[in-house]
Amino acid sequence: MSALGYLTSIGSSGAPVAHGGEGAGMSVLPLEGASCRRLDADDVVFLEGDEAERVHEIVQGVVRLCRLLPDGRRAVLGFRHPGDLLGLCSGGRHDCTAEAVTPVVLRSCRLSSLAALAEASAETRRRLSSLVWREIDATRTNLLVLGRMSALERVASFLVALSRQHGHATRLHLPMSRTDIADHLGLTIETVSRTLTQMRRRGLIALPSPHLAILLCPDALRDLAAADEPDDAAPRRAWAA
Amino acid sequence: MSALGYLTSIGSSGAPVAHGGEGAGMSVLPLEGASCRRLDADDVVFLEGDEAERVHEIVQGVVRLCRLLPDGRRAVLGFRHPGDLLGLCSGGRHDCTAEAVTPVVLRSCRLSSLAALAEASAETRRRLSSLVWREIDATRTNLLVLGRMSALERVASFLVALSRQHGHATRLHLPMSRTDIADHLGLTIETVSRTLTQMRRRGLIALPSPHLAILLCPDALRDLAAADEPDDAAPRRAWAA
DNA sequence: CGTCACTTTGAAAGCTTTCAATAGGAGTGG
DNA sequence: CCACTCCTATTGAAAGCTTTCAAAGTGACG
Numbered sequence: 398m399s400a401l402g403y404l405t406s407i408g409s410s411g412a413p414v415a416h417g418g419e420g421a422g423m424s425v426l427p428l429e430g431a432s433c434r435r436l437d438a439d440d441v442v443f444l445e446g447d448e449a450e451r452v453h454e455i456v457q458g459v460v461r462l463c464r465l466l467p468d469g470r471r472a473v474l475g476f477r478h479p480g481d482l483l484g485l486c487s488g489g490r491h492d493c494t495a496e497a498v499t500p501v502v503l504r505s506c507r508l509s510s511l512a513a514l515a516e517a518s519a520e521t522r523r524r525l526s527s528l529v530w531r532e533i534d535a536t537r538t539n540l541l542v543l544g545r546m547s548a549l550e551r552v553a554s555f556l557v558a559l560s561r562q563h564g565h566a567t568r569l570h571l572p573m574s575r576t577d578i579a580d581h582l583g584l585t586i587e588t589v590s591r592t593l594t595q596m597r598r599r600g601l602i603a604l605p606s607p608h609l610a611i612l613l614c615p616d617a618l619r620d621l622a623a624a625d626e627p628d629d630a631a632p633r634r635a636w637a638a
Numbered sequence: 639m640s641a642l643g644y645l646t647s648i649g650s651s652g653a654p655v656a657h658g659g660e661g662a663g664m665s666v667l668p669l670e671g672a673s674c675r676r677l678d679a680d681d682v683v684f685l686e687g688d689e690a691e692r693v694h695e696i697v698q699g700v701v702r703l704c705r706l707l708p709d710g711r712r713a714v715l716g717f718r719h720p721g722d723l724l725g726l727c728s729g730g731r732h733d734c735t736a737e738a739v740t741p742v743v744l745r746s747c748r749l750s751s752l753a754a755l756a757e758a759s760a761e762t763r764r765r766l767s768s769l770v771w772r773e774i775d776a777t778r779t780n781l782l783v784l785g786r787m788s789a790l791e792r793v794a795s796f797l798v799a800l801s802r803q804h805g806h807a808t809r810l811h812l813p814m815s816r817t818d819i820a821d822h823l824g825l826t827i828e829t830v831s832r833t834l835t836q837m838r839r840r841g842l843i844a845l846p847s848p849h850l851a852i853l854l855c856p857d858a859l860r861d862l863a864a865a866d867e868p869d870d871a872a873p874r875r876a877w878a879a
Numbered sequence: 880c881g882t883c884a885c886t887t888t889g890a891a892a893g894c895t896t897t898c899a900a901t902a903g904g905a906g907t908g909g
Numbered sequence: 910c911c912a913c914t915c916c917t918a919t920t921g922a923a924a925g926c927t928t929t930c931a932a933a934g935t936g937a938c939g
Contacts (some may be wrong), residue, residue: 464782467864472782487771493778516760529770530728536777541705541713541785544824548895562736575918582676583785585896590919607903607918789927826928831887833880847885848935880939887934894927902919904930 434503442483442503443496445466449491451505453483458501459572461579462493473581475535476573478562483527484508499572541624543583551582552592553621556602560612576606675744683724683736685743690732694724694747699742700813703734704821714822716776717814719803723769725749740813782865784824792823792835794862797843801853808853816848 435458436442442460443455449622454486462483463475470493474493477483483495489531534539542554560570571578573587582589593610601618603611613620643793674697677683682696683701696718697784703724715734718724724744756762783795795818800810812819816827823830834851837843842859846854853859 413856464778466786470786472778472785474778474781486766492771492775520755522763526728529774530733533770533774533777534733535712535772536781537705537715540709540715540780540784541707544713545707545711545779545822578932580785586918587897588895591895594919600849729934827886828888828929829927835887884937885935887928887932889932890930892927892929894925897924898922900921904915905913905914905916907912907914908932909910 401412404429412498431504431506434504434505436497437500438497438499440497442497442501443489445494447491448489449484449486450508452485452511453503453505454477455481455483456502456504459498460495461498461573461577461581462495471585472581473577475539475581476577478558480613485525485528486510488539498577538624546624548582548584548588549595550621551584552578552596552626553601553618554581554624556610556612557584557615557618557622560615565615567615569610569612571608571610578615650715653711672745672747675746677738677742677744679738679739679740681742683738683742684732686732686735688732689730690725690727693726693749693752694744694746696720696722696724697743697745701736701742702739702814702818702822706732713824714818716780716822717818717845726766726769728750739818742823779865787865789823789825789833790828790836791862791865792825792829793819793837793879794859795865796823797851797853798856798863799858801856806856808856810851810853812849812851 431454434545436454436458441450443449443451445464459483460477460483462477464472464474476498477495483506484491484505487491511521515525542551546554556569559571560566563569573581575589578584579589583593593602593604596618597604601612601614603613605611657682672695675694677699684692684703685691698720701718701722701724703718705715707715717739718736725732726748727733751841752762756799758764783792787795797810800812801807804810814822816830819825820830825833834845835845837859838845842853842855846852
């Protein structure tokens with residue numbers, strides 16, 4: 398649109414590919430000379446404080462970003478899916494830890510390579526900028542969720558967000574543990590569990606197994622989760638850092 | 639440092655100018671052809687959803703960024719001070735509302751002008767990138783605060799962060815209302831007030847007036863606020879969007 | 880000096896957490 | 910193939926912290 402280059406671009410990204418399927422769309426960023434890496438569940442991609450040297454694209458699996466307090470309390474900043482980028486940052490060090498939630502396949506390249514690409518291509522800058530601003534937007538949404546919503550609303554938000562990320566699917570696979578969800582929503586695992594049960598009893602969702610949720614009343618859930626952006630917004634491609 | 643250009647730069651900004659003083663340092667961004675604007679307390683700089691057309695630099699005063707739920711519940715994402723930028727964003731629309739907390743003086747230019755400047759200058763891109771990543775870092779810190787800290791710790795975090803922004807001052811002017819603080823910390827005004835009183839009774843702070851706090855035991859407060867980055871970090875210049 | 884807005888304080892209620900115990904499933908070994 | 914163990918999720922009951930509802934205190938302003 399405007400000449401703002403990487404500052405203004407937003408709707409620039411490719412087709413609104415829903416992940417969940419693994420090798421779904423083409424890479425948001427051409428990671429030339431990329432190497433692949435395979436991780437088991439709970440393996441660390443990088444640690445908060447680590448020198449940021451590589452950027453990763455998730456090919457398969459789910460990754461969580463988190464931060465810790467000195468006493469061990471944890472915040473899961475978000476979950477990243479296939480197609481998302483991990484490890485982007487401006488400083489020399491990561492400001493959060495990234496860990497595999499499931500077995501993960503990563504394709505990565507040096508941060509400096511991506512930097513060079515960005516330096517040479519306004520289009521790449523535009524895409525990266527778009528990614529970063531979506532991250533800010535999403536994080537701000539989470540701030541509203543944690544600061545002002547009840548447990549029921551928080552869980553609804555989580556489910557609705559996950560659903561939207563997967564093309565508004567109503568059948569949701571929840572690869573992360575209750576602990577991960579709790580740390581993401583600022584609740585305890587017991588409260589997450591109880592809330593899910595409550596939703597089930599109300600007929601809002603079905604829970605065939607702890608890691609599979611089926612949204613029976615997406616609209617009702619959406620109302621509970623009203624924190625998120627209006628639904629007419631273009632599907633936002635998550636990403637990472 | 640590396641060739642990552644606007645992707646990696648971080649410590650690039652000028653002297654760690656503490657704001658609070660008004661025209662303290664030179665502008666982070668050269669806003670050529672900038673126009674000035676004067677606002678009263680509670681005036682709106684821009685609204686969430688507005689077309690993003692201008693970027694503002696705060697010359698004087700304090701601004702709050704906030705988001706609302708449909709039913710009126712509010713989250714104050716943060717407070718911005720002289721020297722900070724307002725209105726930066728990648729999309730066509732603002733993702734939050736900016737309002738004056740105190741009377742404010744703004745210097746602003748068209749977003750497209752800044753865009754052009756960025757497109758032409760790698761150094762500008764670097765600075766902007768640094769700003770954006772600091773915003774992400776700060777917002778993530780807030781997520782940990784809201785998700786995992788008690789009322790006492792949240793208020794301590796707030797005071798410590800404010801103190802650090804002002805060059806580790808122990809005499810803090812709190813221009814914002816208890817409501818603003820509460821919405822920023824995910825608490826009620828009563829809890830904020832009670833917590834402040836509790837800190838006063840414990841001898842952690844003094845409160846000569848509702849809008850003036852004096853940190854009597856900065857170290858104890860810092861311990862309570864352990865969520866924030868270690869104190870040896872370079873003073874981070876806040877900013878905005 | 881009265882009004883208004885904001886802050887502080889008090890008391891009860893409520894929601895989430897904490898502590899504990901009971902299910903459920905996957906993997907291992909007999 | 911079944912028993913046993915371990916880990917995670919669910920459920921229950923009591924405790925706790927924050928909120929809600931109310932009222933009193935404080936300061937600015939006309």
